[in-house]
Amino acid sequence: MSAAIASFITLALAGIVDAGYLVWKHYSHKAEPLVCPLDHDCSKVTESKWSTIFLVRNEVLGLLFYVAMLVAGLAVFFMPEFSWLKLLIKFAVGGGLLFSLFLIWVQIYKIKDYCFYCMISALITLLLFVNSLFI
Amino acid sequence: MKLKNNPENYSKLASFTLRVALAIPFLYAAVAATLQPEAWIGFMPQFLQNLFPSSLLLGAHSSLNVILGLWLLSGWKTKYAAALSALTLLTITLTNLGALDIIFRDIGLLLAAVSLALLHYKK
Numbered sequence: 314m315s316a317a318i319a320s321f322i323t324l325a326l327a328g329i330v331d332a333g334y335l336v337w338k339h340y341s342h343k344a345e346p347l348v349c350p351l352d353h354d355c356s357k358v359t360e361s362k363w364s365t366i367f368l369v370r371n372e373v374l375g376l377l378f379y380v381a382m383l384v385a386g387l388a389v390f391f392m393p394e395f396s397w398l399k400l401l402i403k404f405a406v407g408g409g410l411l412f413s414l415f416l417i418w419v420q421i422y423k424i425k426d427y428c429f430y431c432m433i434s435a436l437i438t439l440l441l442f443v444n445s446l447f448i
Numbered sequence: 449m450k451l452k453n454n455p456e457n458y459s460k461l462a463s464f465t466l467r468v469a470l471a472i473p474f475l476y477a478a479v480a481a482t483l484q485p486e487a488w489i490g491f492m493p494q495f496l497q498n499l500f501p502s503s504l505l506l507g508a509h510s511s512l513n514v515i516l517g518l519w520l521l522s523g524w525k526t527k528y529a530a531a532l533s534a535l536t537l538l539t540i541t542l543t544n545l546g547a548l549d550i551i552f553r554d555i556g557l558l559l560a561a562v563s564l565a566l567l568h569y570k571k
């Protein structure tokens with residue numbers, strides 16, 4: 314089980330880096346515009362009207378989600394007696410995955426454009442969900 | 449995505465994929481060694497185990513791995529990050545040749561790090 318928790322925590326860290334980069338790019342006035350590894354205009358997605366859902370920017374929600382998953386992963390490792398935590402993680406990551414699928418749908422059918430970092434985040438959430446089944 | 453519009457995008461995507469491919473194992477090793485030190489201390493060279501306490505060795509190992517993982521993901525001065533990663537992986541491989549059944553994938557990672565360094569050699 315510890316290998317599954319280690320990979321879960323690693324994925325949460327990767328998610329923090331990805332979402333943290335987007336948050337830093339948006340809020341830092343010194344930062345240069347968002348650079349996509351594929352020379353793609355990510356800002357068309359990240360600055361669209363869909364960038365704020367539930368009154369909070371999506372990248373902030375993502376960052377909070379990944380931080381929560383990191384804390385939850387550590388909690389499961391250090392407090393294995395709380396088995397309800399494992400169930401909570403499965404539900405939380407399942408919710409995150411549904412939200413990611415919704416955002417992919419928005420990119421395809423509403424914005425008709427893609428953000429590389431958002432797709433990476435969705436992939437990390439999918440991997441987190443699969444990983445959570447083994448915790 | 450505009451992959452087909454610019455051939456250089458393939459090289460950028462290859463660099464990104466290689467950086468992630470190297471960073472994830474480094475971060476995983478750091479997390480796993482911190483959570484389960486008894487399973488990882490055996491990979492430390494014996495002469496280092498004789499010189500330093502295991503907690504210090506594994507702490508340094510995890511710290512180096514986290515730094516390398518985040519550095520690779522950042523994309524900042526990638527050729528130096530890749531070169532240091534290659535050096536780290538070479539050290540791991542050479543000091544654990546007796547456990548080739550376990551570390552054989554590190555040889556692949558080592559060559560991936562060399563490839564990444566070469567990809568960014570003139571940038």
